Amino acid sequence: MGNALLQLCYLFGSVTFIMGLKMLSHPDTARKGNLVAAAGMIISIFGTIFLFRSENAEHLHNYVWIFAALAIGTVVGTMAAKKVQMTAMPEMVSLFNGMGGACAMLISIVEYRRVMDLVAATPGYVPETGKMIVVVLGMLIGTVSFAGSMIAWGKLNGRIKDRTIPGGQMINFVIFAGLIVLVAIVVGGFFPAMPALFYGILALAALYGVLFVMPIGGADMPVVISLLNSFTGVAAAFGGFLYNNPVMLTGGILVGSAGTILTILMCKAMNRSLKNVLIGSFGGAKATAGGAAKEQGNYKEISVSDSATLMAYATKVIIIPGYGLAVAQAQHVCHELEKVLEEKGVEVMYGIHPVAGRMPGHMNVLLAEADVPYEKLLEMEDANDQMSTTNVVLILGANDVVNPAAKEDPSSPIYGMPILEVEKAEHVIVNKRSMKPGYAGIENELFFRPKTSMLFGDAKKALQSLVSELKQM
């Protein structure tokens, strides 16, 4: 009876996950979808706690420990999630993703120890191949995801700098090959040396995770997070195999396949293949470009009042936000600028590049926080259609997504990536803190073009002075 009820809980959980994901993909139902999935999760968790029976029909025990851990996780998780700044969201997702990976890793370690205990206690006992595959691969993928997410987290919040390891790809390949061999040996059941081999896989997987994310540079970070997200999904699904548990299986696989699709969509937006992102990282290109050596010519500076005048007398202004806007927390001032301009009869819109910022949709979330109306956000193609009738383009802390090298310079690492074609507009004003290249480390020709004027300064301060200037006009 209890078991039938539990299976019903799991079925309910699986259905809510599917519905939740479905609803999350429409703006009107997204929030409800998230709650629906959360409800299914709660029912699945409490169903497991109270109804689960082991193979010998025993209830679970250690309730005090379980509830203590649940309480700690809930309090810490809620606080962290409530406190985090909107700009730090990508790091947060990466961090939570790492927690899930680590969870899968720990489960596999405990299960492996149980198998080893059985082997020690019963002479001649051979663990099932299927179970070993599931335990070992679950641990491996969970560990890679955990280590990779931690590095991604560190890189996004600036604690870890981009670093290219000489011969890194070769090392990664060797580690990968080593992992395959080790997994084959462990799963194949060559016993005496097994614990050492198992923990060898653990160590190698962690190393692989670190080295895999380490050289991948800024513009590609969204792709990596999305990929690691689907890794953790697969690791969770291995848990589903291990416990013959349908809800872990559906939840994990859904995220695994959805995450993969999202990853591919992102690669498409940049017109690059996944392989290209993972192997031909921007980090390597940075060293060869030797940026400083190349003479770039002169750039033109523009004052705040000139910028304000230019925009006030425009009929159409397109604002292009980038990571600089997020860092400066300037989304609210940006909205204010938009309102001031609209009062003066200027049509204002936003051009959103799919990979602007550090995550897909990063800019949308940021601007939504500042109450910018949904209709004002143009996707890249629509924005490009509008460029030729636009008087002023204001670029706020975006760089690589407007770099003409992506169209013109076949030797550029971002060649082929679709960009916002800002040069079709009459004037381009670029707000940046300095002339330093963007996160991907590539020089930007745009800043030296005749149409372009540079407005130096922190995005927030620059926008504030623009707004006050405009209000006086």
Add this chain to the structure above:
Amino acid sequence: MHSITELFTNEATYRLITIVILSIFLGIEVISRVPSVLHTPLMSGANAIHGVVIIGAIIVMGEAKTDDYVALTLGFLAVILGTLNVVGGFVVTDRMLEMFSKKKKK
């Protein structure tokens, strides 16, 4: 060593593999029509959903012998981490989406 073909003749395993394959298609189907505006919340929501791995952690914890301190400690950690993934994931997603809906009403 047991043969791999056994995996497919075992009824429970066969059932699980069926679920996996159907779920892959379902995941692709459900996701492929998402406007890019919702990419970040979607990724975050999916991130919370794979926190379902916590169920495995609860089972590990609940089946551990009361004197097996290594298993208890690892299981305890696993439940905490899994809870962080689930709770943090859903709360962060809700916060993001709250902004979308707030703006909708205006």
